[in-house]
Amino acid sequence: MDGMSMSTATPTPTEIMATSAMQSTLSSMEPTSSAGMGGMSSMGSAGGTDSSCKVSMLWNWETIDACFLSESWQIKSRGAFAGLCIGIVFLVILLEFLRRAAKVYDRYLLRQHMRKTSALAATVVNGSSETAHGALIAKENAATTLASAVPFRPNVFQQAVRALFHTLHFALAYWIMLLAMYYNGYIIVCIMIGAFIGFFALQWESIGPLSGIEGEYGIGRDGTGCHG
Template identity: 25%
Template sequence: MESHSSTPSCSMNMLWNTQVVDTCIVFRSWHVSSTATFVASCALVAALGIIYEALRAFQRSLDARIALELVNAPGAIRLSLGNDADADADSQDGCTVARSTVSEGGSMRVPLVHRTLRATLYGAAVFLALFLMLVFMTYNAYLILATVLGAAVGHFLFGGTLNVDGLQGGDSKGVPCGC
């Protein structure tokens, strides 16, 4: 006589598989007990991929807004990462620009509020990326496909712009105040 356990068991595969029922995704509590819950789980994983790409796009746009705000701030001063003796600073119309650091990888100090927001978003992006990696590591072909499709759809939706000057190493300095 066969005895059946009333508790569902997770199947953990370390090889490529297409198992649907009794798959556990990341947590024992995310136990797939039917095809319908597996399809819903795949949809959720794809949505997480889309959210990850949206978060990355938001990070890029926030960084651009913060950089613009810093460059256009009255008395903006760039901190040189190189030799300070080369920082030929001019002051015109109350606007200070260190010309030598514009194309040499100069940087500007980011206020604490912005640094905190950037760090929080970065942490969320890392968490989501590693979570999706754990989903990927189920080695389930359908979950892998859902992860990749979600990221691709998210990139299509939120990656519609390119910084052409940045890619070409352009000399677009964006000098503030018309200096």
């Protein structure tokens, strides 16, 4: 034991420099790796919070995360979906209002045409000197018949207004049809409710041969709002 000498291994300068370089490299890599892990965790959490749109071409009852027409129109809460349903009901009522407005405008143009032609026909028919009561009635009937026989063609401005009503009605009906194509049960029920309320309130009028003059000229509208 005494003969054996205990020797301590002393590192060489080359080993000291290599060890220092390795330690500095490891210390510089630690912030980068931690930052990368932090970025990945933040991306994972962000991806977890974003929900995708629920779009189905089959019958469904989706409410939350349902999308309509575009990804930006995504329902995030039940209150937003309730507001959408109420808005669709009013859209369908507005559709019935446009159909009624176009019909009322056509009747206004026809009444205006009848007044002008009736006055002109009365001037021509009453040119005689007959004063008997029966003759006057006959003249009035003849004037009315002559006024009804005169065809009516709207001028450029009147036709532009009629085309505007038709375009608004067509565009709104097409938009409602696109909403219905998502086959959402709530949306379709709201469309039916709006159609019932709109027709009940805006198409409540007299029915019969004297309810509208436009039937005599063939410019009435059918149930879909088209000319028939």
